[in-house]
Amino acid sequence: MTTRIETRFAELKRQRRAAFVAYVMCGDPDIETSLAIIKALPSAGADVIEVGLPFTDPMADGPSIQAAGLRALKAGTTLKKTLNVVRRFREGDDVTPIVLMGYYNPIYIHGVDRFLIDAKAAGVDGLILVDMPPEEDNELCIPALKAGLNFIRLATPTTDDKRLPAVLANTSGFVYYVSITGITGSATADSAKVSQAVSRIKRHTELPVCVGFGIRNPEAARAIAEHSDGVAVGTALVDAIRDSLDAESRATPRTVSAVADLVATLAAGVRGARQAAE
């Protein structure tokens, strides 16, 4: 079974360009605006969409994404409503891959088996769970793979060659390389180091390697895109949403376009990168 993620990366490989992966928090600043933002992402240049599942205690996220999660929760966002947003997005777009990104507890409480059925039915293609290392694979990773979802694992600068095979063993769709040791949005990725790390990971896997954490602008996106299969941006988009809100953190007429405009410039950076011929 081929997922939308696998199809999309195969297309991009033929086009010899990296993917632009856009992250937004579902329900930030409210469900309807969030759906409008997600709907606007593909035409603005997002090749893959990561939909953040809000959680009260996001231990790997910096202040921007923490605040976005709290805005989403305050607006009443739940796991069920997040899946419903994906379902409504799918009514108009059957090709752009959707990856749910978040923490395990809301999924565990929903019930893993029920979640996998509901997520698949809604049109989710893959999962990124920050607090789910290979040591806990039986918990969600293996059932997700069996259900036909991709399970996208994070590899980090601390994942050495000895550990990489374990990290990659049950990874599918793509590998998400966390370019810094740190939380989201906290530091700037060093493209030379990232290039080395991506080459190192590619010695262990045929999967596409996308890079995220610490990429904010088109120049950085272009530099990372020259050495990887995809560039993920989250904090900068979440900041653009925040900056567009009114004093009570409500959406304004600028909110959707603020994100779409930024995605367009970042995607242009990624598309301007020269990919080494294979």
Next chain:
Amino acid sequence: MALSKPNSFRTGPDDSGHFGMFGGRFVAETLMPLILDLEKAYAAAKVDPSFHHEMNAHLKDYVGRPSPLYYAERLSQHLGGAKIYLKREELNHTGSHKVNNVLGQIMVAQRMGKKRIIAETGAGQHGVATATLCARFGLECIVYMGAVDVARQAPNVFRMEMLGAKVVAVQSGTRTLKDAMNEALRDWVTNVDSTYYCIGTVAGPHPYPMMVRDFQSIIGRETREQMLSAEGRLPNSLIACIGGGSNALGLFHPFLDDASIEIFGVEAAGHGLDKLHAASLTGGRPGVLHGNRTYLLMNDDGQIQDAHSISAGLDYPGIGPEHSWLHETGRVTYLSATDQEALDAFQLLTRLEGIIPALESAHAIAKVVDLAPQRSSDHLMVVNLSGRGDKDIPQVAEILKGKP
């Protein structure tokens, strides 16, 4: 939940860090290699006689162990029933049981070559113990503390700063202990090469719940010897307060396989179990947070809820995973005490015994008040007096004066 009774309650966790279904290692990949290193370093230390020799020397001359097991004669007479003994952990250097664990972990950190120590703290007792040992061993110390707790535990903030620690007031989330733990984890993920995270309770990813329990078990081992020497037999019951549950597990663990001993943990019922509280076992359900599966306070969507307790040290929406397992197997009975019951017990012990307990420990005393009169005069009851109440005096004084 019906579970088959294990042959022993003292063999956990298994190799993957589970106590039954609880525990585990639910952490970001960045931290996994370090957590595996820590597991190895602790396993090596555990079987190294020189590690124990050095630790025992510090426990005796620096911490002041063994802590006395004191017969609380006036409290026993007042309540009329069980013979009540206090395990005097409040007499340790730094004023609580926390130092037992911090000493062990700092020695492990040194073996791992880490020079920068971070910690989270609620009441400030773990922060003070960590700041103290970092001063003693010449290590950099950063303590994360919720901004709400910084305000209500001011004396401990000053102590930590005087000891050379940097205290970071955490403004995110609910600004209490769980947010301090989130922030400490964020620091750790960022400074993983240089930094050792000294967790203050029997929670977090494996191996922390096991390691912290091992370091705290000296409380129960001493109690066993002391009671045999004082009364010629083992106690009939044990009582301790529970936030994360390290003082309780330290007392309980050496006695878990003595089937005749009744064991009681006391959670914080805050304003009452039908209102805001911190009783994870009584009012929560199993979930995953801060690296382990355990009982947590949460809503139907799996979002973590605010805990409330008068005592900052118990104000946490979770509990150590081994307690969750002991709860489900039925080996330990978990009770709860409200803010008001704790406040009453705080004053009772102070007036009858001249010992001012920490508000945390006062929760255990509150249930002694209920249980002791129901037991006969030959019943030996041990309560863990886990900390002293000096830090709580300004807060209690305000409450007793009738201020909010």
